[in-house]
Amino acid sequence: MNSHAPNIRPIIRQLDEATANRIAAGEVVERPASAVKELVENALDAGASRIEVAIEDGGKRLIRVADDGCGMTPDDLPLALSRHATSKIDGSDLLAIRSFGFRGEALPSLGAVGRLTITSRARGADGAQIIVTAGKASSVRPAAGNPGTVVELRDLFFATPARLKFMRSERAETQAVTDTLRRLAMAEPWVGFTLTADGREIFRADAEQGVLFGALQARLARVMGAEFIDNTIALDAERDGLTLTGFAALPTYSRGAAIAQHLYVNGRPVRDKLLTGALRAGYMDVLAQGRHPAAVLYLTCDPQLVDVNVHPAKAEVRFRDPQAARGLIVSALRHRLANAGHRASSTVGDATLAAFQPETDTPTRPARAYQMDYRPSGGAVRAALDLQAPDPQPGFAEAPSARFEDTPRHLADEAPLGAARAQIHENYIIAQTQDGLVIVDQHAAHERLVYERLKAQADATGIASQALLIPEIVELPDSDAVRLLSIADELADLGLVIEAFGSGAIAVREAPAMLTRLNAAALIRDILDDLTDQDSTDRLRARIDAVLSSMACHGSVRSGRRMGAVEMNALLREMERTPKSGQCNHGRPTWVKLRLSDIERLFGRKD
Numbered sequence: 187m188n189s190h191a192p193n194i195r196p197i198i199r200q201l202d203e204a205t206a207n208r209i210a211a212g213e214v215v216e217r218p219a220s221a222v223k224e225l226v227e228n229a230l231d232a233g234a235s236r237i238e239v240a241i242e243d244g245g246k247r248l249i250r251v252a253d254d255g256c257g258m259t260p261d262d263l264p265l266a267l268s269r270h271a272t273s274k275i276d277g278s279d280l281l282a283i284r285s286f287g288f289r290g291e292a293l294p295s296l297g298a299v300g301r302l303t304i305t306s307r308a309r310g311a312d313g314a315q316i317i318v319t320a321g322k323a324s325s326v327r328p329a330a331g332n333p334g335t336v337v338e339l340r341d342l343f344f345a346t347p348a349r350l351k352f353m354r355s356e357r358a359e360t361q362a363v364t365d366t367l368r369r370l371a372m373a374e375p376w377v378g379f380t381l382t383a384d385g386r387e388i389f390r391a392d393a394e395q396g397v398l399f400g401a402l403q404a405r406l407a408r409v410m411g412a413e414f415i416d417n418t419i420a421l422d423a424e425r426d427g428l429t430l431t432g433f434a435a436l437p438t439y440s441r442g443a444a445i446a447q448h449l450y451v452n453g454r455p456v457r458d459k460l461l462t463g464a465l466r467a468g469y470m471d472v473l474a475q476g477r478h479p480a481a482v483l484y485l486t487c488d489p490q491l492v493d494v495n496v497h498p499a500k501a502e503v504r505f506r507d508p509q510a511a512r513g514l515i516v517s518a519l520r521h522r523l524a525n526a527g528h529r530a531s532s533t534v535g536d537a538t539l540a541a542f543q544p545e546t547d548t549p550t551r552p553a554r555a556y557q558m559d560y561r562p563s564g565g566a567v568r569a570a571l572d573l574q575a576p577d578p579q580p581g582f583a584e585a586p587s588a589r590f591e592d593t594p595r596h597l598a599d600e601a602p603l604g605a606a607r608a609q610i611h612e613n614y615i616i617a618q619t620q621d622g623l624v625i626v627d628q629h630a631a632h633e634r635l636v637y638e639r640l641k642a643q644a645d646a647t648g649i650a651s652q653a654l655l656i657p658e659i660v661e662l663p664d665s666d667a668v669r670l671l672s673i674a675d676e677l678a679d680l681g682l683v684i685e686a687f688g689s690g691a692i693a694v695r696e697a698p699a700m701l702t703r704l705n706a707a708a709l710i711r712d713i714l715d716d717l718t719d720q721d722s723t724d725r726l727r728a729r730i731d732a733v734l735s736s737m738a739c740h741g742s743v744r745s746g747r748r749m750g751a752v753e754m755n756a757l758l759r760e761m762e763r764t765p766k767s768g769q770c771n772h773g774r775p776t777w778v779k780l781r782l783s784d785i786e787r788l789f790g791r792k793d
Contacts, residue, residue, distance in 0.1 A: 215295055217353065218245025218342060219362035224292035225337050226370055229253035230377065232335065235393060239367060240382040244359030246342055246350070254334040258306040260314035260326050266304070267316065267323055269294045293337075297321060299349070300342045306335040320345040364389055368409050369455040372448055372482060375405035398431070406433060406482055410446070414439075414480065417531040421483065423518035426510040428487045430518050435480035437472040437523065438768060438775045439531035446480035451492060453484070457501050459719065461485070464512040467724050468519025471731050472766055474773030481519075485511060512722055524765030528603065534775045538625070597755065602762055603777065606754035613745040615754050622781040628754075629745045630770035631761055637738035637771050638764050641731070649681035649730060651696040658694040658706040659687055666714050667692055673723070680726045682709075698726075700733045735771040 215221050222239060229237045232255025242248040258266060269291060296302050297318030307313035307329075315329035343349040353359065360383050371379045371391045381389035391408050394401040399420065407415045417439035423430045435446070449461045461483070469479045493504040505511045597605035603626070604619035615626040662670070667690055674684055681698030694706040709726065716723035743749070749757075761767040761776070770776050 215292075215299065215342075217362060218249060218359050219366045221245065221249055221296055221339055221342060222251070222363050223366045223370070224296070225249070225251040225339075226367065228292065228337075229255055229335070230370070230374060232256045234334065234377060236378045238380045238382070239363075241360065241363055242384055244353075244356035244383075245363055246353060246356075246359065247340065249339040249342065250336065252334065252336040254332070257308035257311070257333050257335055258304075258314075259308050259311045260328075262308075263304060263306065263314055263316040263326050264323065267294050267297055267318055294321075296339055296342075297323070299345050301340040301344070303338040303340075304335065305329050305331050305338075307331045307333050309333045360388075369448060372402075372405060372409055373450055373453050373455060375401040402431075402484075403433070410480075410482070413533065414446070417533060418480075419522045419526050421518050421522055423514060423521075425514045425517075426507065427491060428485060428511055428514050430483060430485055430514050432481065432483040434468075434483070434519055434522065436526060436529060436531045436768065437469060437479070437766070437773055438534055439480060440473055440477035440773070441480055442477065444478040447478070448482045450482075450484045451494070451503050452486055452489065454494065454503075455501070456503050458503055460505070460508050460512055461515065463719070463722070464515035465519070467512075467516045467722075469523070470724060470728060471735070471771065472523060472769055472773060477773055483515065485515070509722065526768065527763070527765060528761045528767040528777070530768035530775050530777060530779075534778045538778045538780060601758065603758040606751055606758060609749055609754060612748050615749070615757070617754075617758060619779070621783075622779055622785065624777055624779050626758065626761075626777040627770075627775075628743050628747075628749065628757065630774060631757060631767065631776040632742040633735075633738050634767050634770050634776060635757075635760055635764050636742045637735055638766065640734045640738055644730070644734065648679070650699040651678075651681035651683060652699040653696050654694065654706075657687075659691055660694065660707045660710045661691050662710075662714070664690045669717055670710065670714060673717075677713075677726060680730060682726055684710075698730055701729060738771060 215224070218241065222241070222245065226237055226239065229251060232253060234253035234255035236254050238250075238252045240248070240250040293302070293304070298321040301320075302318040303315065304318075305313065305315040313329045313331040314326050316326050317324040343353070354362075363383075364381060367379055367381050367389060371377075371389075375394040378393040379389070379391045380387060391405060394404045396404070399422075403415055414435065415433065418433040418435045421430055421432050421434055444462070447462065447465060449456055449458060449465070451458075451461075465479060465481060465483070473479060491506045493506075496502045496504050599620045602619075604617035604624050606615055607618050607623075608616040609628075610616060613628055615624075615628055617624040617626065667686065670684065670692060671686055677684060681696065681701075682694070683696035684692050684694050687693040692710070694710070697704050697706060709729070713723045713725045716725050743757075768776060
């Protein structure tokens with residue numbers, strides 16, 4: 187018996203407008219951050235150049251959004267509070283949407299669950315105000331105000347007390363509002379944003395000047411931090427009517443969680459599995475396990491190529507050609523990361539400097555205080571010079587075994603990774619550059635060089651396959667078998683040959699020769715999981731790359747091997763020519779740089 191079936195025939199009723207608005211509010215307004223998003227997007231659609239947001243108690247007690255946009259007339263206010271009334275579209279084409287909002291649900295939904303006050307004045311018209319409490323609107327009254335609109339939402343969810351039980355702490359809700367405003371600020375660099383929480387300004391981004399890339403770079407430096415911009419590569423690519431711009435961080439500037447990934451489609455912040463999957467694929471084989479890339483990507487296209495009318499919150503999109511969007515992101519990222527060559531993030535060198543601690547005689551004295559306070563007097567220096575130096579210990583005056591004075595000077599002045607001067611612990615190469623020194627992990631660096639060489643050879647000659655003595659039959663639902671066979675040609679290029687084997691089954695005829703002890707059924711199901719989740723798969727390519735990486739690891743210069751000057755300099759020059767050599771196959775940095783000015787500061791030679 188159906189547990190949802192009642193014992194008597196139910197009666198169909200028409201819900202009243204207030205109930206309908208509260209249901210709509212549950213879809214559009216999940217928390218204070220959702221309300222801020224809707225109101226700020228309305229301000230952006232109104233052409234605002236400055237938007238000020240104020241909240242109290244994490245937005246539960248007050249949300250106030252003021253803008254200098256086009257404003258509304260007294261006649262517009264009652265209509266703006268009607269469901270499905272909007273100035274953004276005329277309803278003739280739901281695929282020609284160029285604005286943030288278009289549903290006409292935000293204001294009536296907010297008025298249904300809180301106390302909403304709208305004060306607005308259009309240029310050349312009188313100011314007016316309307317108040318809505320739990321879905322009941324007052325009459326329009328005159329009000330003073332500057333051109334633009336001020337929306338105040340007080341006591342959010344007071345009309346639906348059950349929703350208040352699902353609110354998080356004031357701190358968590360404030361952080362969610364801040365994150366929402368930050369994402370919108372990164373979409374509109376020419377608009378100024380401020381956020382005030384309980385009377386304290388916690389976020390500010392003044393309007394930027396200049397052309398697109400200059401304004402975006404300045405806004406991202408303000409929102410994401412200058413360190414992010416210093417460690418990114420710029421993207422500008424186009425394919426099949428899609429354009430990709432933005433900034434992607436170097437692999438060595440990665441995060442422990444996907445908190446620094448921001449994706450935009452036609453200026454709209456989105457959370458899309460297809461796009462985040464493409465971002466991960468673009469960084470495949472350059473990130474350490476458990477690390478996540480940092481990137482801000484802007485995908486623009488004709489509105490006809492993307493459907494934004496997927497979810498009331500408008501955070502999801504659907505592309506007419508999803509593989510074109512994914513392919514553009516993956517290829518652009520891989521191309522630019524390869525062009526970055528040996529470059530590594532500046533944070534690696536900063537972390538190295540932080541690891542240096544000057545020795546002190548007093549353990550309790552802070553190291554920085556010792557470094558900054560120690561200034562020997564002239565008399566102390568003269569007294570030290572007058573002391574008789576002790577006899578050198580045997581072997582002390584001998585040149586270090588790995589020091590090379592005959593390295594050409596021009597390498598240190600011109601080559602990005604400098605000239606090799608020493609090898610310490612038979613694993614780390616010390617190279618001198620024009621403005622500092624470079625420390626190279628010889629095994630990690632050579633591992634990446636060999637890996638890239640093996641991948642190039644595999645791409646040039648193809649992945650060798652080996653016929654299975656007995657084809658492996660994998661039973662699948664009909665729909666999965668059809669989906670898998672649709673990419674049979676792509677799998678064959680990687681050495682996996684499959685064909686149909688009756689209804690609802692496929693036969694694995696050949697497998698990549700390098701993948702020994704292959705569990706074909708498990709691999710097939712993993713590939714299907716990828717296809718179901720993101721309509722594409724890099725599973726087999728990743729497995730092959732993992733084997734090539736292992737081969738590179740065993741075939742590279744081992745730790746503990748003493749290298750001569752010629753070998754070390756040859757390694758440095760090949761690193762400068764090789765894509766992605768700034769990190770090893772496991773995502774760890776292959777080299778760090780210390781600037782001479784930083785080294786001098788460590789020794790107190792500079793303030």
